[in-house]
Amino acid sequence: TIPANHSTSTQPYKTGKTRSQLFVFLLRLREWCTHVGVRSSHSPPSSSPSSSSASRELRKVGKMSEKKGIIQRLDEGVVIGDGGFVFELEKRGFCKAGPWTPEATVENPEAVRQLHREYLRAGSDVMQSFTFYASDDKLENRANKAAAHGGRQVNEAACELAKEVAAEGDALVLGGVSQTPAYLSGLGEEKVKEQYRKQMEVFVRHGMDFLLAEYFEYLEEAVWAVEVLKESGLPVGCSMCIGPEGDMRGNSPAECAVLLAEAGADIVGVNCHFDPTISLQTIKLMKEGCEAAGLKRHYMCQPLGFHTPDCGKQGFIDLPEFPFALEPRILTRWDCHKYAREAYNLGVRYIGACCGMQPYHVRAISEELQAERGGRTAAASEKHGLWGDGLRQHTKPWVRARACREYWENLKPASGRPQCPSLSTPDNWGVKAGEDDLKQKATETEDAEISALQAKQKK
Numbered sequence: 001t002i003p004a005n006h007s008t009s010t011q012p013y014k015t016g017k018t019r020s021q022l023f024v025f026l027l028r029l030r031e032w033c034t035h036v037g038v039r040s041s042h043s044p045p046s047s048s049p050s051s052s053s054a055s056r057e058l059r060k061v062g063k064m065s066e067k068k069g070i071i072q073r074l075d076e077g078v079v080i081g082d083g084g085f086v087f088e089l090e091k092r093g094f095c096k097a098g099p100w101t102p103e104a105t106v107e108n109p110e111a112v113r114q115l116h117r118e119y120l121r122a123g124s125d126v127m128q129s130f131t132f133y134a135s136d137d138k139l140e141n142r143a144n145k146a147a148a149h150g151g152r153q154v155n156e157a158a159c160e161l162a163k164e165v166a167a168e169g170d171a172l173v174l175g176g177v178s179q180t181p182a183y184l185s186g187l188g189e190e191k192v193k194e195q196y197r198k199q200m201e202v203f204v205r206h207g208m209d210f211l212l213a214e215y216f217e218y219l220e221e222a223v224w225a226v227e228v229l230k231e232s233g234l235p236v237g238c239s240m241c242i243g244p245e246g247d248m249r250g251n252s253p254a255e256c257a258v259l260l261a262e263a264g265a266d267i268v269g270v271n272c273h274f275d276p277t278i279s280l281q282t283i284k285l286m287k288e289g290c291e292a293a294g295l296k297r298h299y300m301c302q303p304l305g306f307h308t309p310d311c312g313k314q315g316f317i318d319l320p321e322f323p324f325a326l327e328p329r330i331l332t333r334w335d336c337h338k339y340a341r342e343a344y345n346l347g348v349r350y351i352g353a354c355c356g357m358q359p360y361h362v363r364a365i366s367e368e369l370q371a372e373r374g375g376r377t378a379a380a381s382e383k384h385g386l387w388g389d390g391l392r393q394h395t396k397p398w399v400r401a402r403a404c405r406e407y408w409e410n411l412k413p414a415s416g417r418p419q420c421p422s423l424s425t426p427d428n429w430g431v432k433a434g435e436d437d438l439k440q441k442a443t444e445t446e447d448a449e450i451s452a453l454q455a456k457q458k459k
Helices: 016-036 051-065 070-076 086-091 109-122 145-149 151-166 189-205 219-232 253-263 276-292 333-346 359-368 379-383 386-393 405-410 447-458
Strands: 126-128 172-177 210-214 236-240 267-271 298-302
Touching: 070 172, 086 109, 109 126, 109 151, 109 359, 109 379, 126 151, 145 151, 151 172, 151 189, 172 189, 189 210, 189 219, 210 219, 219 236, 219 253, 236 253, 236 298, 253 267, 253 276, 267 276, 276 298, 276 333, 333 359, 333 405, 359 379, 386 405
Parallel strands: 126 172, 172 210, 210 236, 236 267, 267 298
Antiparallel strands: none
């Protein structure tokens, strides 16, 4: 008996979701056939394979299966993520502030490769593909020239760079998506999901180990992203850029975590917008929400490398220093030791970093959690004495006196800026998705529009 809601259409693959699932299935079938030596009926016959070549293929498959996946690694211990890409590459001259898009994967692949390597040497266990803001609609938003490369090419190049560097260590590769102009402009669920599905199919084709929906201000869009990424059959994480007040529509961190988990996210947490202290406060609320709902999930934290005690609901993008004068707020490496320990004690097992965090911050996380990582030492720690121990070799005696944990752990660093305030007053426009000021467009912002926005700012 056919259920009443079951379609008897002769065109069963109308929806994007079903097409995507079929694509993923066929791709994985092809990969399996390649590994076990099954030939397509359209392929030319190969020369008679010897038993030794077949054994080599089987050993190759066995070697691939030995690599522990993200969930197994989280079950067994702590996983260290990488650090910020857009801010760091902007400082190095390879990413444009404003659009923050990742066309460097095509234009300057060596710059992206180098930053991946620096994070790997610092102790990162995951090479995240540089696909932040790499949806088609973002690449062409407000006359961004990145669209000329093509969204698929930008995403493919990012995946290959991450895989190349991950193979130099024991790192996993991660494909990530982030919020879209389509959502901010109120174009609806299907248009938004279409953007994510294009990226997801690239990630599957290029063998990403797991997927991540990150940097979401709105729970609804984050849920849509998770639903699309789950079509891949891979483990999926989701991190929102929210603080203890919750998302931009008033959903609490607990509600966000529960609904993301129910949508299929295996890992939930936060990234960007706030510093480690505020981010961990938010994760604590998320964790409490999941536990109250009887949901067991892993938690991830990838905060800013800037102190943000004065931020409002929107986070650091509301600060008047954003994005070109944030340097006085940068975390010290000792701040990262504290962050790593507090995150671990809270039960967070995916501990990484976001904008403003550099390789030396990640190295500090790795060093703090060395015992929890089975004594593993990052390659970058070879030239770094733990807790300043290398200062024993300094020529000046007062500097040699600083070669101890107590000194650095209790230091209150000065900014050297006597005329500057210690805190700022953040902008708080309260603009939300769908409102005119947040609707995105393909053309460049005109001078008249800038003048109108500046007038609003002065009110």
